[in-house]
Amino acid sequence: MSPMTAEIALVDDARLSLRRRPYEAAREEWARLVAASRDATLSHGERWLAALERTYRLRFEILALVDERTDETLAAGIFAPSRSLFGRRFVSLPFSDACPPLAASPGYRDLWARELSRSDVYPRAEIRGYGAAPPWQVATTFVEWKLRIDRNAQELRRAMDGNFRRQLRRGEESGFDVRCGNSADDVRAFYELMLLTRQRFGLPAQPLSFFQNLVEIFGRDSEVWLVAKNGRDLAAMFLLRERDTIHYRWSARVQPLPLGASHVMIWRVLEHHSGRAYDLNLGRNDYRNSGISRFKTELGATSTPLPYSFFPRSPQAVSAERLEGFRALLARVWQRTPLPVARRLGPRLYKFLS
Numbered sequence: 001m002s003p004m005t006a007e008i009a010l011v012d013d014a015r016l017s018l019r020r021r022p023y024e025a026a027r028e029e030w031a032r033l034v035a036a037s038r039d040a041t042l043s044h045g046e047r048w049l050a051a052l053e054r055t056y057r058l059r060f061e062i063l064a065l066v067d068e069r070t071d072e073t074l075a076a077g078i079f080a081p082s083r084s085l086f087g088r089r090f091v092s093l094p095f096s097d098a099c100p101p102l103a104a105s106p107g108y109r110d111l112w113a114r115e116l117s118r119s120d121v122y123p124r125a126e127i128r129g130y131g132a133a134p135p136w137q138v139a140t141t142f143v144e145w146k147l148r149i150d151r152n153a154q155e156l157r158r159a160m161d162g163n164f165r166r167q168l169r170r171g172e173e174s175g176f177d178v179r180c181g182n183s184a185d186d187v188r189a190f191y192e193l194m195l196l197t198r199q200r201f202g203l204p205a206q207p208l209s210f211f212q213n214l215v216e217i218f219g220r221d222s223e224v225w226l227v228a229k230n231g232r233d234l235a236a237m238f239l240l241r242e243r244d245t246i247h248y249r250w251s252a253r254v255q256p257l258p259l260g261a262s263h264v265m266i267w268r269v270l271e272h273h274s275g276r277a278y279d280l281n282l283g284r285n286d287y288r289n290s291g292i293s294r295f296k297t298e299l300g301a302t303s304t305p306l307p308y309s310f311f312p313r314s315p316q317a318v319s320a321e322r323l324e325g326f327r328a329l330l331a332r333v334w335q336r337t338p339l340p341v342a343r344r345l346g347p348r349l350y351k352f353l354s
Helices: 023-036 046-055 106-118 153-159 162-173 184-200 208-221 261-273 290-299 325-335 340-354
Strands: 004-008 013-022 061-067 072-084 086-092 127-130 135-149 177-181 224-228 232-242 246-253 279-288 302-311
Touching: 013 023, 013 106, 013 224, 023 046, 023 072, 023 232, 046 208, 061 340, 072 106, 072 127, 106 325, 127 325, 135 290, 135 325, 153 261, 162 184, 162 290, 177 184, 184 208, 184 224, 184 232, 184 246, 184 325, 184 340, 208 261, 224 261, 232 261, 246 261, 261 279, 290 302
Parallel strands: 086 127, 246 279
Antiparallel strands: 004 013, 013 061, 061 072, 072 086, 127 302, 135 279, 135 302, 177 224, 224 232, 232 246
8 A cells, every 4th residue: 555645536526536545544524524424333433443553563544535725525435455255446445344435425425436447456346235337246145233212121022023022031030140240250251252253253363452442442332242041151241332332242152052041132222322333234045045134133123134245246145144165165164163263363364254
């Protein structure tokens, strides 16, 4: 990535240009754009970027559509280089569910994407959480789930599906212990479950340092929830708060998981945060993953499409939840890898899943 600012004049409007700058040079401008945008997500924020930079040594750059007469930024996106199974490309944003371009209006966002495809700034690019017009190719594999929690807990419980409430009552009767914290011990307990869960799915786990960095950077806005029985941790959730949204980004569990354990844990989360935040973002999943979709639906959450845009073409496989061919073979090998080896090699391999 060049440390210099590059400007590319747009063909059909000489008043506008695409301006490419290192994040450090555009940090204040980006912060103002994020603060003013209703479309900003966790991934746009300074704290998330700091965790990615610290853990993965990513170097970000801002690509902005600028009005040269006023020097006003009309639309902008943040990118970082990524080398994955799909090859080297620039992604907005690696290790993130969604990071759509931010703009003063949808028209400027669409113009920004069109001119990016016409330029030679990024020969290969990916934008998560935004469906761009052709020549971009759009994958509609994912959906994003949200649950409004700006109400009291009993209202949330009544809004749950009957099956979810039954599982919750069963869990409450089973006497599970639920705790919340963000100490070093809490993070490590979560991570031990994460290692087992990721290996069960045939995927390497994130580095432990990533979660440690998140806790250090987000402070009280980071939470680890664990559910246990007879002193044994059974399942865990890692939450982050950004503005008025609680982000449920990662979960892990033993297999088989006793009935009702996950239901009790997330109910305790809702009891704690209800009325104190606007919504609970339950993250993305492949729309074909019926099990997790059913759980979130029964909880009372609703989904919206989460498109991913690729230029010049979409990869054959986008979702790690549906592995086929060579990727499925690699997953089977990883499932059989001894845990001590997976613990050591996983963080090194995970960067290729960015």
